[in-house]
Amino acid sequence: MIQAVDEWAATSDEEVVAQIGPSGLKPLHLKYQQFLTPDEFTAYMDQARAIIAHAGMGSILTALQLQKPIVILPRQAALNEHRNDHQLATAGRFRETRGIHVAMDETELLAVLQNLNTLSASDGVGPYASAALITTIRDFIEGRSV
Amino acid sequence: MAPTKKIIAVASGGGHFIQLLRLRPAFEGHQVSYVTTIDGYQEALGGARCFVVRDASRWDKIGLLVMLLQLLTVFIRVRPDVVITTGAAPGVFAVRLAKFFCARTLWLDSIANAEEVSMSGELAGPYADLWLTQWPELERADGPVFKGRVL
Numbered sequence: 001m002i003q004a005v006d007e008w009a010a011t012s013d014e015e016v017v018a019q020i021g022p023s024g025l026k027p028l029h030l031k032y033q034q035f036l037t038p039d040e041f042t043a044y045m046d047q048a049r050a051i052i053a054h055a056g057m058g059s060i061l062t063a064l065q066l067q068k069p070i071v072i073l074p075r076q077a078a079l080n081e082h083r084n085d086h087q088l089a090t091a092g093r094f095r096e097t098r099g100i101h102v103a104m105d106e107t108e109l110l111a112v113l114q115n116l117n118t119l120s121a122s123d124g125v126g127p128y129a130s131a132a133l134i135t136t137i138r139d140f141i142e143g144r145s146v
Numbered sequence: 147m148a149p150t151k152k153i154i155a156v157a158s159g160g161g162h163f164i165q166l167l168r169l170r171p172a173f174e175g176h177q178v179s180y181v182t183t184i185d186g187y188q189e190a191l192g193g194a195r196c197f198v199v200r201d202a203s204r205w206d207k208i209g210l211l212v213m214l215l216q217l218l219t220v221f222i223r224v225r226p227d228v229v230i231t232t233g234a235a236p237g238v239f240a241v242r243l244a245k246f247f248c249a250r251t252l253w254l255d256s257i258a259n260a261e262e263v264s265m266s267g268e269l270a271g272p273y274a275d276l277w278l279t280q281w282p283e284l285e286r287a288d289g290p291v292f293k294g295r296v297l
Binding site: 140 | 148151153159160161162163164165169170171172173176185186187188189190228230250252254257258259260261264275276278293294295296297
């Protein structure tokens with residue numbers, strides 16, 4: 001994914017900030033760090049026009065809350081990217097959600113990035129869980145039967 | 147007003163912890179200590195107390211042992227009444243440790259587990275006093291129940 005975004009960044013005038021992880025790749029056209037703290041990551045997301053990420057729920061929930069379009073490229077077990085295919089399941093469940101754009105491979109990712117200006121963002125998701133879930137957990141904490 | 151409870155809210159860093167933070171209104175009025183595996187959530191936590199323990203996968207036995215001992219230290223300091231977790235590995239240990247402290251436990255399986263309950267959920271869920279899934283189709287008579295989602 002980093003390599004594909006790096007190649008795209010070479011042809012674009014977008015400023016791209018990347019967390020590249022331990023892969024050892026050194027992008028040429030991205031501003032990158034191997035690892036960002038969660039607070040740094042959120043601060044960069046807040047400044048960004050759009051997010052590109054694997055289909056991790058942390059990135060997805062934060063992008064929805066910040067009302068940023070997010071392009072997700074699920075990690076796949078078949079490519080030894082993850083121990084199972086739960087990211088494919090996540091992508092499947094969220095692909096109809098406004099603001100979430102799924103790319104199944106690098107080619108699809110590049111196609112989505114060509115339309116960066118027209119990508120929809122979420123209408124905004126509140127910072128907290130559903131009222132029903134909060135009530136259930138509160139009742140549990142306070143010893144009322146749930 | 148219910149009496150104040152001491153809560154340990156624990157999750158691995160990343161998506162699990164972001165889901166845990168979305169439960170904050172449920173903890174209001176109680177004394178919460180968060181536990182996670184990566185540092186750098188100060189802003190997200192807004193001053194709440196947080197302990198950081200070692201992260202480890204099931205292949206890293208030494209890492210798991212260090213994590214368990216660090217969690218035990220947190221439990222001894224906090225003496226929780228209630229343990230809430232969204233997974234993964236530290237949540238499994240926390241649910242089991244809670245029994246020695248007579249704390250009640252809640253496991254909320256990650257919303258990422260849309261097609262099957264997570265492996266850590268299957269390990270810890272049967273020991274939790276309340277086992278929740280975020281996908282109604284994953285409810286089972288001997289398994290988790292659905293009571294809503296983190297969004």
